[in-house]
Amino acid sequence: MAYTFSGGIHVEEYKNTRKCRIETLPPPRTVTIPLSQHIGAPAVATVIPGEEVTLGQKIGNVAEEMLGCPVHASVSGKVKEIIKKTLPTGATVDHVVIENDMKDTPCPDIKPIEKKLTDVSTEEIVSIIREAGIVGMGGAAFPTYAKINSALGKVDRIIINCAECEPFITANHRLLLEHPASVINGIKILLKALGVHTAWIAVEDNKQDAVEKLEELTEDSRMITVKVMKTKYPQGDERQLVYALTGQEIPTGKLPADVGCVIFNAETCAAVYKAFANGTPSISRVVTVDGDCVRHPKNLLVPVGTPVSDLVEFCGGLSKEPYKLVSGGPMMGMAQWDPEMSVTKSTSAVLLFSERFGKKNVKVPTCIHCGRCVNHCPMHLMPMYIAQFSKIGDFKRAEDYGAMNCVECGSCSYNCPGGVEIVQHIRVAKAAIKTEKARLASLNAQK
Amino acid sequence: MDNQEKIPEESGRRKKTPKTYSMPPFLTVSPSPHIRSADSTTTVMLNVLIALCPAFLWGIYVFGIRALVLVLISVVSCIVWEAAAQFLLKRPVTVGDLSAAVTGMLLGMNLPVTAPLWMPVVGGFFAIVIVKQLFGGIGKNFVNPALAARVFLFSWASSMSLFPAAGEKVTSLAVNLAETDVVAGATPLAALKTGVLPDTNLFGMIVGNMTGCIGEVSSLLLVAGGVYLLVQKIITWQIPVAYIGTVALLTFLFPQSNGIAYEFMLYEIFSGGLLLGAIFMATDYSTSPVTPVGRLIFGAGCGAITVLIRYFGAYPEGVSFSILIMNLLVWYIDKVTMPRRFGGKTNGKTER
Structure with a gap:
């Protein structure tokens, strides 16, 4: 018996790498490890530039009582510098740059839990x-x-x-x-x-x-x-x-x-x-490298902090002029501007698309009121109405129509024959509604 | 600066393998999703045009070459009006989405073959410029442009209700037809209006051996077009089924003639523009509700008003008016039939 839900869409699967064994990426020369790879407070660096670190050593920590978790070195070597850089999600946080000494000296703290x-x-x-x-x-x-x-x-x-x-x-x-x-x-x-x-x-x-x-x-x-x-x-x-x-x-x-x-x-x-x-901390993950620009799509076991360009190089380079770099899946992943973006603990895929890939042949984005977004919305909303209210700045009505229920899955934008960026309009509304609520809350607090 | 220094080095290293591109220093960012389905407004409209073709070709076969000319004039004038209006309103010209062609096709197919050749041009102006572009273009018109134009053209009532006798072909291409060019006949609906079953046999009506507007005569081919649209997922079943179902139910329960109820019901369904309206006009995206329940209500409303007009109105035909009236209610129907949110309890009310 197969389980399912109502709404949603059947997308073209593009699972080109379903038969590609997980390969281990050759050790990168340098890794740039973000100190915030989790929801919650960013970790604070516990190493200083010039310090030697071992594989799996803790390089960033978060206070016990705060939400967040430590970050570990994914290679052994020397801390080159600590820089500010933009995360795939858009926030700017400290990154620890480590030069790999290619020795993979294990951290002495790493040992298996010897208990049943x-x-x-x-x-x-x-x-x-x-x-x-x-x-x-x-x-x-x-x-x-x-x-x-x-x-x-x-x-x-x-x-x-x-x-x-x-x-x-x-x-x-x-x-x-x-x-x-x-x-x-x-x-x-x-x-x-x-x-x-x-x-x-x-x-x-x-x-x-x-x-x-x-x-x-x-x-x-x-x-x-x-x-x-x-x-x-x-x-x-x-x-x-x-x-x-x-x-x-x-x-x-x-x-x-x-x-x-x-x-x-x-x-x-x-x-x-x-x-x-093994006592191994979370320092590597499996990443699917694919997209129409990648010559040999692969599944790779990648140390956290590896720049995307290393992954692409190992996959045979680019066969087309790249236009977009997506971290995550094509439906909900985020497009990145930086080709040196680091792989984080939550990067499930790195996709490179050429300019024409996946584009809709629409001259002027217009809602034609076809109702496909309504019939496919897994949250059973009326996305095109929310998008229209958002477009004219009527966030009150956007909220009445359920903007905050949106999970931003993108089913509506995917199907829209008019080529409207429905999800993006809804995101704008959600952000505006949140800001407004925070403003009202602070006003109330002042009283 | 860093990036600029890196590029020559990288491209130098990668030169060994030909046709390999290097990463640009910056990539384009855009909101997700990053892949889209291939459907566009153009493909939707093209499918509607394809679905209309069988009934249109039958119209040419039954009514003669003038039918083809009328519809062509209608399509071309709609496209020209759209381009002109968009140019004058300083909007991007989007005739390539074929929506104007669909409007033109529907308008042409809703004319009697005897209509003067200037009529589709005037109708096209009303449909495209007044109803569509002045209200904001595709998706923003509040009533169906083709139907609004058709009703506008009823200003020339005599021209709009002159039908050739069944089986009579009109070959004259004169702008205005002379009296001698056409043997006038009565549509089955006109007969039904007087409470008499038409003398056309039912099977002939289903195939399309009757008189009426160019596109409405062959019920069989209209349904075939509807099935095509359903298979292509351009329309959903709710509006046509609710529409025709309501007409069937009401005419069966309250037949207006002495004949057998179901016979009267079948004549009502297969005569006039009911199928053309229910399958192609009432399902127009801009002017129909988006929720399944809303579509059922919309279809049922169209059906009820159609029957009321056919029974009690001055015109024998009620399809155009009923759809136009229901068009005006679409916004409210959408609002009251808002689906229950996933994880929500009440209909349409925000949970706070």
């Missing part, structure tokens, strides 16, 4: 995960330890999100095929941490080979089940995921934990397992 899983307490697991700097590797980069803490006692099941509904990306798919055991072991650790007995691995039905592999490995497990969902975008959105599997809608403004679910990314689980089995 049954003997480890929740607090210990949470602290190990925090110290390993593990964040949600699907894209949101929410610190995993904080997610566990917020879900403790509230949830009765874990959902492992392997929908990978974005076109092009196959990083999770390959991980499930090549390292299913580490994912499953990671799930067991998370089950133990949360004290729950049900885990669902949710996979879209375009990954049958991974489904078979996982089913084989979880045959004996009474706790872990594989759930196959229909391939439809945005199945990987947590609201649609929970709805497809449980039939429950997460109420507006609430979290999956409020309906008893907590969602982890597959690679996050693998990272949790690595932190236990």
Whole structure:
């Protein structure tokens, strides 16, 4: 039985790399590691320029009581400098530049947890995960330890999100095929941490080979089940995921934990397992390198902080004039201006597109009121009305029409025959509504 | 500066492999999504034109060469009016999206073959300049341009209601037809209006052996066009089904003749512009609701008003007026049929 949701779209999949084994990128000469690769407070550098660092050494830390997690060196070598640079998400934070000495001297602190899983307490697991700097590797980069803490006692099941509904990306798919055991072991650790007995691995039905592999490995497990969902975008959105599997809608403004679910990314689980089995912190990840400009699209295991240009070079260079560099999937990923952008813990894909790729042949963007956005909106909104109100600056009515419910999946813009940037208009409205609310709140506070 | 220094070095290193491009120092940023479906306004309109073709060709076959000329004049004049209006209003000229061609095609197919050749030009002006461009262009018109123009052309009522007898071809290309050029006939609807079942047989009507406007005679080919649009996902089923269903129900329950109710119902459905209106005109994007429920309401409203006008109005035909009236309600229908939000509780109210 396949699970699904209402609305959404069938996008061209472009999963060119589904058969590409994960290859390890040759060690980069320098890495530029952002000190904020997570939601929350940026880490503060614990190293100074000129200092020698070892592989896996902590180079940035966040105070215990604040949301955030430490950052580790992904190569061994010498700290060249600490610079201010723009993150893929747009914020400007400190980056630690490390020159690789190619020795991979391991950090002496890294050692496996030599305890049986049954003997480890929740607090210990949470602290190990925090110290390993593990964040949600699907894209949101929410610190995993904080997610566990917020879900403790509230949830009765874990959902492992392997929908990978974005076109092009196959990083999770390959991980499930090549390292299913580490994912499953990671799930067991998370089950133990949360004290729950049900885990669902949710996979879209375009990954049958991974489904078979996982089913084989979880045959004996009474706790872990594989759930196959229909391939439809945005199945990987947590609201649609929970709805497809449980039939429950997460109420507006609430979290999956409020309906008893907590969602982890597959690679996050693998990272949790690595932190236990080897003590390795989160310093590398699988990245899909693809797009019509990339000569040989590949899946690569990349140290965090590697510049994108190194990845492209390893993939045979560019076969077309590049126009856009997208960090993440083509539907929700962000276009980057900087070809030296660093890979972070949440960069699931690096895509390079030529100028004409994916463009719509529309001269003047105009809404023709066709209603496709309405019929495809997974949040059941009327996107074109919100966009129109946003365009004329009527943010009050944009809010009345549900602008704040928008998850920015892009289904509306993708389908719009008029070529209207619907999501972007809605984003503008959301930002304006938030600013206005903050302004009103501060006014009220003054009174 | 850094970047400028790096480029020559990089391109020098990569020269070994031919046809390899280097990264520019800056890339273009744009909002997501970065891929789009291939559908555009042009492909949508092209599909509508394709769907109209079978019924149009049948119209030429039944009514003769004049039908082709009338429709061509209509299409060309609509395109010219659109380009001229956009040029004068200093807007980008977008006749390439084919929406003006669709309006022209529909307007032409809604004329009787006997109409003077200047009529589609005047109608095109009203449709494109007055109804469409002056209200902001495509997507902003508040009523269907082709239908508004058709109703505007009823100002010349005698020309608009002169139909050739069934099977009569009109070959004259004179601007105004002389009396001798055409053997006038009554449309089945005119007969139904008087409470008499028309003498045309039902099967002939479905195939298209009757008289009427150029594009409305062959029910079979109109439905075929509708099925094509449904398959291409240009239209949804709600409006045509609700529209025709309502007409069927009302005419079945309250037949206006002594004949058998279902026979009267079938004559009502297959005569006049009902199918052309329900499939091609009521489903016009700009002037129809966007929600499935809204579309059902819209279709049912069109159906009810059509029957009311056919029964009690001065004109035998009610399709044009009913769609125009419902067009005006689209904004409200959209508003009251706002879908229940995912994760929300109430209809349309913001949860705070």
